[in-house]
Amino acid sequence: MSNPWENPNQEPGENNEPHRMPQGMPTGPVTPPMGRRKGTWYAWTPLLIKYLISIAVSMIAVMGYTFVYISQHYEETVGAMQSQQDMLELSVSISERMLQYTTQLEGITALIVIPVILYMFHRDRKNEKMAGVIPNRKAPLWKYGAVIGIAAALCVGLNNLILISNISSYSAAYQQTSDSLYSAPFVMQLLCLGILVPISEELVFRGMMFKRMREQSGFGQAAFLSSLVFAILHGNMVQMLYAFATGMILCYVYEKYGSVKAPAVGHIVMNIISVAASRFGLFGWMMENNMRISVITILCGAFAAAMFVLIQRIDERPILPGGPEEKNTAVV
Secondary structure: OOOHHHOOOOOOOOOOOOOOOOOOOOOOOEOOOOOOOOOOOOOOHHHHHHHHHHHHHHHHHHHHHHHHHHHHOHHHHHHHOOOHHHHHHHHHHHHHHHHHHHHHHHHHHHHHHHHHHHHHHHHHHHHHHHOOOEOOOOOOHHHHHHHHHHHHHHHHHHHHHHHHHOHHHHOHHHHHHHHHHOOOOHHHHHHHHHHHHHHHHHHHHHHHHHHHHHHHOOHHHHHHHHHHHHHHOOOOHHHHHHHHHHHHHHHHHHHHHOOOHHHHHHHHHHHHHHHHHHHHOHHHHHHOOHHHHHHHHHHHHHHHHHHHHHHHOOOOOOOOOOOHHHHHHHHO
16 A cells, blocks of 8 residues: 655555655654644753753752751851851852762753653653554664764764864863763763763653654754754853764664664763763873874774764665555564
8 A cells, every 4th residue: 555645746545656765864754744733842841841850959959968068067157157258158169069969960860850751752652653643663673783883983083073173172161061070980970971861861852852843844954953952051162062963963863763762872872982981091092192093083984984874774764554564574
């Protein structure tokens, strides 16, 4: 049975083959042409929820830490209350001490965000099923090797380009963020920055924001807007450039693999490599020799391109009810 939605000029029941997108181009799920338009906040709600949770966690942590500090330094606090300047210095001191717990707070926030957004994600999929939306087919597990490969190559290659260009030295905000995140114990960095934070961010930015934008626009627009927001919210120029580039790739990975697990795996690989490389001085070792870092960067670019070609060849087109793919699957 042909699918008239793939070719608007073809009438249902015609025997000629439907028009198909070229291999490797994102096609998106098959949806009825008269879909209901969602409100303006439809795509932005998950992001708003994430940051409300983040603010709440930070406020509770600050209040708790302040209470403990005052109880342990009562006389000092009472003395500081006598002067506005002393009170300001005390507040700054408490804020600076809180920075050393940035990684732990990010992990706690992610632990709360993941189940909340996961519930919303599954509710969206249920609504799609009830509306008759045919989702992209899911890539088999063995093809996830390409995701791991491109994620690792991009992580090392892009970080090398940042080091070679020396743009990180012009961003005080980036230096402060790095110092805060990497001040936590290594195991805590791996757990929070390497696993929990990537999962929560992929659910919010790819699983919900990109996916909801994709329902109402083409791949390019949805990927660009969601990646731009993802980049801007990192707060400094160095991370913005890195986040935008990786965000676009992760959107494409999600589109081709048909599952949010794919970009989540890629994001986890990137963050674990970044944490481990910072811990064991990998980037410093590469920077010691210009030829070394140049060759490694070129090899990373070539390997990432090869993995991209493999990902591009994945056929994500939906399996239509009664189509030849479904019949063959039923026979097997």
